[in-house]
Amino acid sequence: METLLDLNLPATELTAVICDIASVSGEEKALADVVEASLSAYEHLAVDRDGDTVVARTGRAAGSGDTARPGDTARSGDTARSGRVVVAGHLDTVPIAANLPTKRDGDLLWGRGTVDMKGGVAVMLRLAAHITEPVRDVTYVFYDNEEVEAERNGLGRISRTRPEWLEADFAVLMEPTAAAVEGGCNGTLRATIGLSGQAAHSARWWMGDNAIHRAGDVLRRLSAYTPAVVDVDGLTYREGLNAVAIDGGIAGNVIPDRCTVTVNYRFAPDKDEEQAFAHVRDVFDGYEIELADSAPGARPGLGRPAAAAFIEAVGAEVRAKEGWTDVARFSALGVPAVNYGPGDPQLAHADDERVPLGEIALCEDRMFAWLAP
Template sequence: MSLSPLEQTLLQLLEIESPTGGEGPITDWIEAQLTGWGWQVDRLGHALSARRPQGSGGVPVGLFGHTDVVTDLEMAPIKVEVDEIHGPGASDMKGGLAVMLQLAKTLQNTSLAKEPTLVFYDKEEGPLADNGLGPLLAAQPQLHELALGLCLEPTDGQLHLGCVGSLHVEVTVHGKAGHSARPWQGVNAITTAGELLHRFHQWQPRATEIQGLTFHDTVTVTTIRGGQSRNSVPAACTFNVNLRFVPGRTTAEALADLTDFVGEDASLKVIDASGGADVVLDHPLVQDLLKTERLEVAAKQAWTDVAQLQTVGVPGINYGPGATGWAHQAGERLERTRLQEAYDVLERWLRG
């Protein structure tokens, strides 16, 4: 079965294991490829940006991709089929990285209407505090001058605008410890938590329309733990609540909603807070893309690093070849035609 250069690049990326926190080898490989093609690389830890030394003076834009993946070779063995390529991170987001690298190789000496900066970074799949993009943005203020940033996250080949914010909060219901043979001497925090958990279960998504796109505020209980031993009345029951909130709302507003909802039934501890990103449908470079390409436009009902770009004044959009339904899944895969389509769309956009 013949493979295009783009597909060969993807397979090379898939063969380099890059779990969160283990991105060193893949970053070394990417850096070697870029410098070999004549790009100027500025690296910070396991994150880097790359530019063409002799740019063509086009509008400065950035292409962004994280190098860490969730799946591994056991969950997603590498396999090439007629329509798909399987492997760890194929959709999230080594397909996007392959597109970035193939663009770098093809366009290294080409006159372009939009001058690209390529940014590869680590630890996106973990807590925001560990995300490698933040320190890179702080260390390289030239990135703040980009007219637009494009994150090649999986979007099923659609253009996803904006992104929802994300708030992780530990909610703890308190009881009183006691011996399980004499439960009346204590207060069972786990069973007491049942009523609050049921109320969370009944919380319905709230839709908000922004520039014709529908986003949702959502609340999900994602983990739960409680009890200190199997023969004791549990004194505490703690669960993680992940609240996603629409663009335009602040983390403080989202936390206030959650606090009001919980009331005096439990205590709250914020673990991670990430603001959302605005919809930039009217941006001239976005309109330029939509005039030349027939892309379906949708709301980004997830958090992505366009939110971090917004904090330094760079508007951002999401567009990539990956399948959202295969991200983080056993058997992760990517459609070969969609991979090529994403490359073609971005090459035309950079040239035009």
């Protein structure tokens, strides 16, 4: 018989329990098994699984054999509920660094996953188990492989293969934000600028054309560049365009004929990927430039009724998310999203990872205030 989690435990205690179930990326099966079994015990939830991603949904007819599916609308006269939202969090962690099992020291819980992001997962489990008739239907997504390469990401996988599971008006990704609300996220791209010259022996340098020296103009353009500050849905996003690598050189006695400068552009979510790359091409007009990779940003959608209700319920500071997170996967599906969860993101992945228990309790209370009738 499958071991079940005690979802009557407060989220602070439940966090320690699930942190002590090791789930390094690619090894989430044990935790996914227990999450699936534990949530399947609740009649008001419809539970599905894809690999080691577990999805649990509330529905207006749950328990009667006719559970509402994502995208269902309210019945006529059903004013108690409005729309559907997604609450998501990943089950995996980075590798353990002699920081499990967890330990408690006063109001701090230490150990791998306490910040990123099993405190948020514990809150999700509590919400799923105990809010049987939420004011808006909820899809809870517990996904695998967030901490590794994008093609393995469980949320990305179901967004491609089962997008109907993620249909919603609004989403909350319970990544650590120190209990602040971080709306949307910037997009990111990397591009390479190829510089050509003429190889020659360095003793007869005048016979060549140094490609590395040609990088000087590229770097001057970057030094003179003024990044934009952009308002999107009432939040301020700071852009940035920076060199992150230079590659060139053949040998210590050869004038190089090739040099490549790699730049990283962090762009506000008012732009799509094509517009962002067009901007980079404009900045480096006249140069050979290639797109290496990119990921779109995400608008926070704070004007949506579900988003407005969330902001009012949690009563937390709202700011822009400067980095990239999986909220962008929701945005690509037309679902605006925010990041909100316990833990200082600067402690994520640290050997001394730790979370204040009060933050977990605060996030639990605020999420209950948003979803409970």
